[in-house]
Amino acid sequence: MSTAELRYANQFEIIRSEEKDRYMISQLSQQLNELYTKLFGLNNFHIYQPYIQRLSGFLYYLTTTLSNRQTIGEEYICLIQYDPIKKQIPSIIRRLLMIFFRIFGDLISKYILTSFIIRPIAEDFFHPKLSLETIELISRFLITFIERIHKIFFYLTGYYYNISKILTRIRYLIYTRSTSDSILIQTKFNHTIKFLSLCLCIQHIIESYTLLKQIALSINQHRHQLNLIAEEEKQKQTKIISEDITSSTDYVRCPLCYELAISNVALVPECGHVFCWQCIHTWVVDNQTCPLCKTNTMQSRIVHLINY
Template sequence: MFKVAGKAEIIRSQQKDEYYLTYLRKMSADVVHSLLGARAWITWRRELDLAADLGYFCLTTLSGFQTIGEEYVNIIQVDSSRRHVPSILRRLTMVLFHVLIPYTVRKGLDWLERRLQSHGLQEVPIATREFLLKCIPIARDLVLYTHRLHMAVFYMQGMFYQLAKRFNGVQYLQYTGGAQRVSDDSVSKSFRILGWLTLAQLAGSALLGTRAYLQQTYRKGAGLIGGSDTHSEVGGQVSPGRKCALCLGERSRSSVTPCGHLFCWSCIHDWCATKAECPLCREHVEPHRIVCLQNFDAP
């Protein structure tokens, strides 16, 4: 006996899958860290996560099998008719959309930001470069807000937990084996409340972000914030005082360890996730003792 999978079952399935995906990512990171060293791992950590995710979904969804999370709660993927499993083309599109699109967007925005900051696009007017640099954080926020909005819709309506499944029309049915299950109506109200709270939080974040942007624009127009480019790169080179020893690029959100060394916030936390020591002096470092230096980086 089959019924439409409830929100609780879908969420438990996703949590179980995320647990094993995290395990695969950690194992692949440990292998590369042991064989090639920390610098190679820092350089390729996103690609390693991408490979782990692709491997997991190719061995499960793309091959026509349930994921571990789906098997855990007895749910199966079906197409929009709810009578057939998704075709191989639909499953391939869903996997690529779910794994590759977020990676491509993130890498593309990072590449564009680096090129604009290092003056690599000399043919682009300065005013256009400054405008694009302002738009990149907005684009990142839009991606985050889109994900949160989709989650709010899921909490209120159910059906599609991931954007990739919504665009491909892939739904879930649950096999109950003839046993009587508790109706999803008993928990749907709680999820709807959570959905409305998510929408309220999203609206509040958007309003605060818009207010901060308008205030910054007003102060800059009033001459309180200098509009000139103050980056210290010359010809695309990063000055040694602003270079991260792990990624060898300009530090982003400079953070200091108890021993006094400076790194990117994300780089040093990724490092300490596998080895709790300073990569330069080998002094023991607890992640909670790393301090992000607010207003330290040049504007």
């Protein structure tokens, strides 16, 4: 005996449908890439290729979901989009939002995370600011972390393969016939799903740990570079100050002791030569002449210069 029923699609059925749609979009994207290269050549192709991929997805869903038709993957598995809140086919607005989030959701989430979460936290708790490379790594880690947590949740519950469907509350229904064999298959399927969820959790932990190490390394490298720059600036400032002091006091370097006569400066008025106060007094006591030009002078004639 078998009974027909309309039930929610399980994880494998949804994954098979998504893989079929992903393959069709990749084929369409490849054709658009070839069309672009024929029309405009390879110049700037790498710049526009991501936009061509998004355009491919939009055109695919425009001609299927937005046109009240099943996608190739949904038709292949016999899936029907369903609104569990209103218990009907999703409205055109909800389907349009789902497509918008699916195609541009990564850009929107990256902008929100970078502008309103990562940068403010970095400015508050990190000094100096994080580099653009580190911010890129952190945003990629957070987006990947959310996606992996969602995938684990999907494998465990079967709800919403895409985050875009979570935001728009769109699920899948499938029409099947249940038999005793199908019940046994469903039991084995549940065990397989639990095993896959465990494997996915282990993979998620390992890859998250690896990415966190990259982020920590990037932060340390950035801090090291900034410390080197700060140290170089400090050395430059010290050198400039030292040169200024030297240049401003070179003319009062004592010819006797070869030290800078900064405070105790003495002048021989007969010739105008400058010495240390202590040095010239010691010399004049014995010689009564200028040490440089041998001009006659006396100890009482030496002038002590103040604020020279």
